[in-house]
Amino acid sequence: MSDELIDIGSNLTHDSFAGDLPEVIARAMRVGVTRQVVTGADLASSRAAAALAEAHPGVLWSTAGVHPHHAADFDLGRAEELRELLNRRRVVAVGECGLDYFRDLSPRTAQRAAFAAQLEIAVSMAKPVFLHQRDAHQDFAAILAEYRPGLAGGVAHCFTDGERELEAYLALDLSIGITGWICDERRGQSLREVAPRIPSERLMIESDSPYLLPRNLEPRPQSRRHEPAFLPHIARTVAQIRGESLAEVAAATTRNALRFFGLQARSLSEHSA
Numbered sequence: 321m322s323d324e325l326i327d328i329g330s331n332l333t334h335d336s337f338a339g340d341l342p343e344v345i346a347r348a349m350r351v352g353v354t355r356q357v358v359t360g361a362d363l364a365s366s367r368a369a370a371a372l373a374e375a376h377p378g379v380l381w382s383t384a385g386v387h388p389h390h391a392a393d394f395d396l397g398r399a400e401e402l403r404e405l406l407n408r409r410r411v412v413a414v415g416e417c418g419l420d421y422f423r424d425l426s427p428r429t430a431q432r433a434a435f436a437a438q439l440e441i442a443v444s445m446a447k448p449v450f451l452h453q454r455d456a457h458q459d460f461a462a463i464l465a466e467y468r469p470g471l472a473g474g475v476a477h478c479f480t481d482g483e484r485e486l487e488a489y490l491a492l493d494l495s496i497g498i499t500g501w502i503c504d505e506r507r508g509q510s511l512r513e514v515a516p517r518i519p520s521e522r523l524m525i526e527s528d529s530p531y532l533l534p535r536n537l538e539p540r541p542q543s544r545r546h547e548p549a550f551l552p553h554i555a556r557t558v559a560q561i562r563g564e565s566l567a568e569v570a571a572a573t574t575r576n577a578l579r580f581f582g583l584q585a586r587s588l589s590e591h592s593a
Contacts, residue, residue, distance in 0.1 A: 323571070324354050324574050325573065326574050327348070328450075328475065329478065331361070331365075331528065331529060331531065332380070333358065344547050345379065353551050355378075355583060357413070357581060358380055359416055362393070363386065366405050369383065370384065370410065384402055385402065386434055388417070389420060389423065389425040391431040403445065406447055413448045413581060418452035419432065419452070420452060420456060421455040422456075432463060436467070442467075450474075450475055450477050457488070474493075481511070495523070498511070500546065501532055503554060521572070525554055527551050529547045530546050534550060534557070537550060
């Protein structure tokens with residue numbers, strides 16, 4: 321595949337990649353996934369993601385944040401540590417942050433407090449936010465609306481919802497991240513119905529690997545581990561559903577990711593340094 325793609329959400333710090341990470345990155349590069357943003361889900365994984373990004377300049381960047389599952393552990397001391405991580409050159413967004421009322425692994429009050437605190441940090445540091453929402457749309461949108469005027473930008477990571485949520489997020493001027501969920505004609509039906517309505521300038525794609533292996537991927541890996549090299553399959557599915565060419569989807573999503581995360585400016589400055 322010659323069309324360049326950017327994976328805006330890969331979990332390369334996951335244990336399943338520990339044994340073959342260089343090969344995982346190389347396989348992605350060979351199929352045109354030239355850049356990735358590695359997701360931080362708590363402070364430990366955010367530190368690991370930042371270290372990975374620093375070890376692969378021009379290829380990897382990272383986010384730093386606290387997922388709602390870990391919100392109960394977020395306090396003032398951890399907020400300061402998060403700020404320190406976000407000062408690193410290759411850490412390009414705050415997150416993964418938001419609300420998750422599906423699993424409720426942290427109390428909802430703690431989730432809301434941690435989400436608001438991270439949005440405040442993002443505003444103060446002029447960083448975009450990498451957002452998570454599951455079964456918490458009303459509270460999520462209400463909290464986000466308070467901070468949105470001051471935010472550098474936001475992307476609804478792994479968007480899986482339908483028309484109501486899409487319209488609300490577009491009204492909040494969010495970008496929309498599409499994963500392999502769209503490849504599942506059963507669970508992903510609502511997403512497949514609204515995907516053509518996402519403005520091309522708001523669309524980005526992500527693997528969320530090692531999770532969400534596309535259901536219709538052939539041949540399926542024996543390990544069932546998803547990896548960034550399968551992102552072209554997601555891009556082709558998005559293109560088919562939107563009635564666009566793969567080249568159009570690749571060009572739009574790459575352009576959007578470069579602008580949203582500021583990757584182009586950083587790449588140029590790194591090469592000139």
